[in-house]
Amino acid sequence: MKNPVKSIFHKPKIYFPDDYIKRLRCSLIGEGMLPEENIFQMDYAIKNMPNEGSVIEIGIYGGLSTNVLLHLLSKNNKTNKLFNTDVWIYEGFYDHKISPPKTIDGRDDVLREDYTRYIKEAYLSSIKTLSKNNSPHSFHLSSDDFFEAWNTNKKTTDLFEHETTLGGPIAFAYIDGDHSYQQTKKDFENVMKSLVIGGFILFDDSESTSDFGSAQLVKEIAKNKTLTLVDNRLNHLFVKL
């Protein structure tokens, strides 16, 4: 790719012009977790990534970003497969400060395990409703276990009962799971084992003002020049040249 740009988007914040994505935003759980800027970056990565290789998503939650990725793949006539994973653990607002309760923030009568079951079921239902002919290969695994299976070309059955073999080249990875420095670094290193030339990595919660470990990691990646920065208007999108 010639001359990667500092910011590929010249306009101030605008909404991604797509009626279906607008509809998804008010249909799926997790609206507050997917900044509009990420959708522009996903679209750019999908348009420009090589046709060889899979798209990997770490951190599904209720499936808003998954459904956006599936839509952008199909809209751009890309046949790259999407593999994704989540542990569906509840991440409380104050878990880093206090011993986490069994219930969700602000309620003492809703168990975290019931809440995460609801989120996972909502995800499965969203795919069965909105992407039944185009379902991703989804797994209920930590990213470490997912990459273990990926790196050993494990043959397995996904959450939609499709048999599949994991592994092979990666064309685009969206890292949005555990945002601690250690885990984001592990996820990054695992992606790098399989990222093809011309492949992209987008780190959620990596804006320079963020306290997340993912923000610290992208500063290191930018310095080491392992990858080339494509855009950091909010989160960081890199390409491997």
Ligand SMILES: C[S@@+](CC[C@H](N)C(=O)[O-])C[C@H]1O[C@@H](n2cnc3c(N)ncnc32)[C@H](O)[C@@H]1O
């Ligand atoms: C911010 S949410 C993902 C939001 C989703 N990508 C979206 O935009 O709609 C983060 C998710 O990562 C999952 N997660 C946390 N640690 C993980 C790990 N080590 N491996 C896989 N998933 C993890 C959580 O269960 C949670 O559902």
